[in-house]
Amino acid sequence: MAKLGLILGDQLNLDNAVLQALNPDTDQLLMGELAAEVSYVKHHARKIALIFAAMRHHAVALRESGWTIRYHRYDAASDCRSFTDLVAAALERAEFEELVVSWPGEWRVLDEIRGWERQLKVPVTVLPDTRFLCPPAAFEAWASGRRELRMEYFYREMRRRTGFLMDGDKPQDGQWNFDHDNRKRWRGKPSPARPMRFTPDSTTEAVLDLVKRDIDAFGSLEGFDLPVTRTQARQALTHFVKSALPWFGDFQDAMADDEDWLFHSRLSFSLNLGLLAPQEVCEAAVQALAEGQAPINAVEGFIRQIIGWREYVRGIYWLKMPDYAEMNALDSQAPLPAWYWTGETDMRCLARTIDATRRNAYAHHIQRLMVTGNFALILGVLPKEICDWYLAVYADAFDWVELPNTLGMVMHADGGLLGSKPYAASGKYIQRMSDYCSHCRYKAADTVGEDACPFNALYWDFLDRNRKRLSGNRRMAMMYRNLDRMDQQRRTEVLERAAWLRANVESL
Numbered sequence: 109m110a111k112l113g114l115i116l117g118d119q120l121n122l123d124n125a126v127l128q129a130l131n132p133d134t135d136q137l138l139m140g141e142l143a144a145e146v147s148y149v150k151h152h153a154r155k156i157a158l159i160f161a162a163m164r165h166h167a168v169a170l171r172e173s174g175w176t177i178r179y180h181r182y183d184a185a186s187d188c189r190s191f192t193d194l195v196a197a198a199l200e201r202a203e204f205e206e207l208v209v210s211w212p213g214e215w216r217v218l219d220e221i222r223g224w225e226r227q228l229k230v231p232v233t234v235l236p237d238t239r240f241l242c243p244p245a246a247f248e249a250w251a252s253g254r255r256e257l258r259m260e261y262f263y264r265e266m267r268r269r270t271g272f273l274m275d276g277d278k279p280q281d282g283q284w285n286f287d288h289d290n291r292k293r294w295r296g297k298p299s300p301a302r303p304m305r306f307t308p309d310s311t312t313e314a315v316l317d318l319v320k321r322d323i324d325a326f327g328s329l330e331g332f333d334l335p336v337t338r339t340q341a342r343q344a345l346t347h348f349v350k351s352a353l354p355w356f357g358d359f360q361d362a363m364a365d366d367e368d369w370l371f372h373s374r375l376s377f378s379l380n381l382g383l384l385a386p387q388e389v390c391e392a393a394v395q396a397l398a399e400g401q402a403p404i405n406a407v408e409g410f411i412r413q414i415i416g417w418r419e420y421v422r423g424i425y426w427l428k429m430p431d432y433a434e435m436n437a438l439d440s441q442a443p444l445p446a447w448y449w450t451g452e453t454d455m456r457c458l459a460r461t462i463d464a465t466r467r468n469a470y471a472h473h474i475q476r477l478m479v480t481g482n483f484a485l486i487l488g489v490l491p492k493e494i495c496d497w498y499l500a501v502y503a504d505a506f507d508w509v510e511l512p513n514t515l516g517m518v519m520h521a522d523g524g525l526l527g528s529k530p531y532a533a534s535g536k537y538i539q540r541m542s543d544y545c546s547h548c549r550y551k552a553a554d555t556v557g558e559d560a561c562p563f564n565a566l567y568w569d570f571l572d573r574n575r576k577r578l579s580g581n582r583r584m585a586m587m588y589r590n591l592d593r594m595d596q597q598r599r600t601e602v603l604e605r606a607a608w609l610r611a612n613v614e615s616l
Contacts, residue, residue: 109205111135112198114191117145117159118213118506120166121382122338125210125235132174138198139167140180144190146323148216149496153325154332154469155503160319161312161336162381168311169337184322191220196228204230211237211244213380214507215429239382240422241270241415247423257424257525260285263416272390272411273397273404285412286357286405293541294362294370301352303374304344305333312336326449326501327466334377334503341378345389348373349396357406361474363542365456368464372472373410376504379418386414413473421512424526433511436491437523438530438574444484444493445613453616455562456548457538458483469503476502477531479538481518483563486532486570487613491521529583532570535561556605562616569606572599 113126115137126137141160160182167179178198180188188197195207207230212218224232236243242250250265251257264284267273273280294300308316316329335341352371359371378384390411396402425432447453451462461475471480476498484494495514499505516526535552539545545552545561554560555568571578571591578584594602609616 109203111206111208112195112204113137114195114207114209115139115166115170116210116212116217117141117163118380119210119237119239119382120162120338121239121385122169123238123385124382125238126208127170127175129208129233129235132176135176136202136204137170137175137177138179138194139163139177140188140191140194141182142180142189142191142194143182143184143186146182146325149500150324150326152327152465152469152501152503153319153323153329154327154334155501155505156323156325157312157315157319157329157332158334158336158377158469158503159381161308161315162383164311164315165337182318182322191217192224192227195224195230199228199230206231206233208233208235210235213237213509215425215433216507219430239379239385240419241386242266242419242423244423244426247419248427251423251427256528258528259416259420259526262420262423263412266415266419270387270390270415272394272415273408281404283408286408287412289405290357290360290409291541292358292362294359294364294367298355300364300367300370301348301355302369303352303372304335304347306335306340306344308332308336327469330467334374335383338383341375341383344373344378345375345384345392348375349392350401353393353396353402353406353410355406357403357409360409360472361541363457363461363472363475363479363538363544365460365543365547368468368470370472374470377470379414380504380506380509386418390414418509421516421526422508424512424516425508428522428525429511432515432522433492433495435515435522437521438488438519438577440485440488440519440521441490442488442610442613444489444497445487445616447614447616448480448497454549455483455616456550457542457544460544465501469501471502474541476513477518478533478541481514482531482533482537483566485519485530486563486566487610488570488573489519491515491519494519524581529581530570530574530578532567532587533563534567535563538563556601560605562609565602565605566609568594568599568602569610572603 111130113130146156167177170177180194188194211234316332335344356371393407393410397407451459453459457479461471461479465471498514499510512526516522520530539552550561551559552561555564571587579588
């Protein structure tokens with residue numbers, strides 16, 4: 109009797125454990141574009157189109173390799189809306205001895221899968237997800253018994269395990285981390301290296317028409333140019349290594365008012381869909397270093413994002429879910445401002461970042477952490493609201509990567525599990541790392557007054573209202589010393605300004 113293998117929409121890798129476990133001569137595969145997956149948050153139109161187009165191309169490639177595939181195309185009127193519906197319909201059409209699936213990227217999907225044996229009366233095997241270098245069990249073993257978890261130590265272990273940038277047991281060039289060299293402000297030179305663009309073929313055009321016609325989504329599809337096949341993803345990787353990686357390190361934290369990409373790769377889209385493997389991405393960067401085409405600070409900073417941060421947040425996610433999603437250590441309760449969806453704010457950094465997000469389904473890590481994230485943190489937004497926003501608006505956002513980054517790194521709602529201190533900052537940080545402030549009606553140097561940058565008063569207010577929770581954090585000591593140096597009149601003015609900002613946030 110045949111087995112049925114379910115291929116999830118973000119598991120489009122050819123070394124998928126499901127493909128390795130089944131036989132194309134006897135077994136079948138199942139894929140589906142599902143209304144429930146489209147609608148559980150208001151996803152960006154580009155994100156939906158990217159996933160559907162990549163799925164359809166992947167299905168074609170699998171069929172050409174000899175696989176029999178049952179593929180459900182999106183239909184808003186169909187009764188087949190969820191993964192459970194999809195599998196149940198397949199089981200009604202034919203009898204299968206076993207259902208095989210790879211470990212999903214979201215807890216809610218795993219929870220759904222775990223109910224199928226009882227609900228659908230079929231044996232279910234859940235195999236490891238081969239898109240990652242550190243399985244959840246290995247991360248749990250690393251984390252066990254540690255007083256505190258820190259990405260830097262995990263990253264060093266991953267360097268040793270993979271051998272990337274290692275000289276025996278020592279880091280290449282004697283340093284584990286070149287982050288200090290990667291904080292330059294971009295001042296127009298060198299010219300930005302934009303990501304490689306891809307013209308949609310007929311398959312992708314059909315998906316774009318579907319999304320425009322049938323799906324109520326956030327953001328714009330205009331100019332869709334994302335890689336939707338493994339071949340295109342490989343081309344995008346080669347393009348990045350040659351054109352952008354040499355300067356990625358220096359300017360990885362920089363932001364520019366009129367540039368969406370600078371030297372960032374946009375490879376996270378392909379990595380998180382399985383079109384690229386982390387190993388091959390790192391190998392390409394290491395080869396560029398060996399050939400003298402990129403400096404070590406750029407290559408190390410890039411590899412740290414792949415084998416360090418990416419693997420670390422996934423480890424935290426599976427170690428701590430499902431309770432992790434409900435954490436709110438700072439008791440933040442404010443609603444997310446409506447202009448996060450429109451970009452209609454006079455704060456230039458937020459307006460430009462949200463505008464780029466609406467157009468591209470992308471913003472780089474500092475825009476997410478120190479602009480949209482920082483404002484949500486110091487305003488005190490309810491973590492679930494900002495987490496749902498990040499999950500919806502970015503094409504590379506899946507729960508395993510979005511939730512720890514947003515709830516933990518951005519909002520410090522996990523009490524310091526992911527980051528040792530909140531990434532709260534005043535407008536001075538944004539002024540130092542970008543040219544947004546020179547185009548803004550608000551004054552980065554001012555804290556009070558109607559033209560004062562809202563980040564400034566909200567930053568001091570954040571420290572003041574969270575003193576009991578944060579003042580004992582040694583990494584916050586200087587911040588609290590600076591707060592305590594304010595005389596009482598100045599502090600009153602600042603806190604009054606912050607209270608006005610919170611009450612009038614929709615008009616900023």
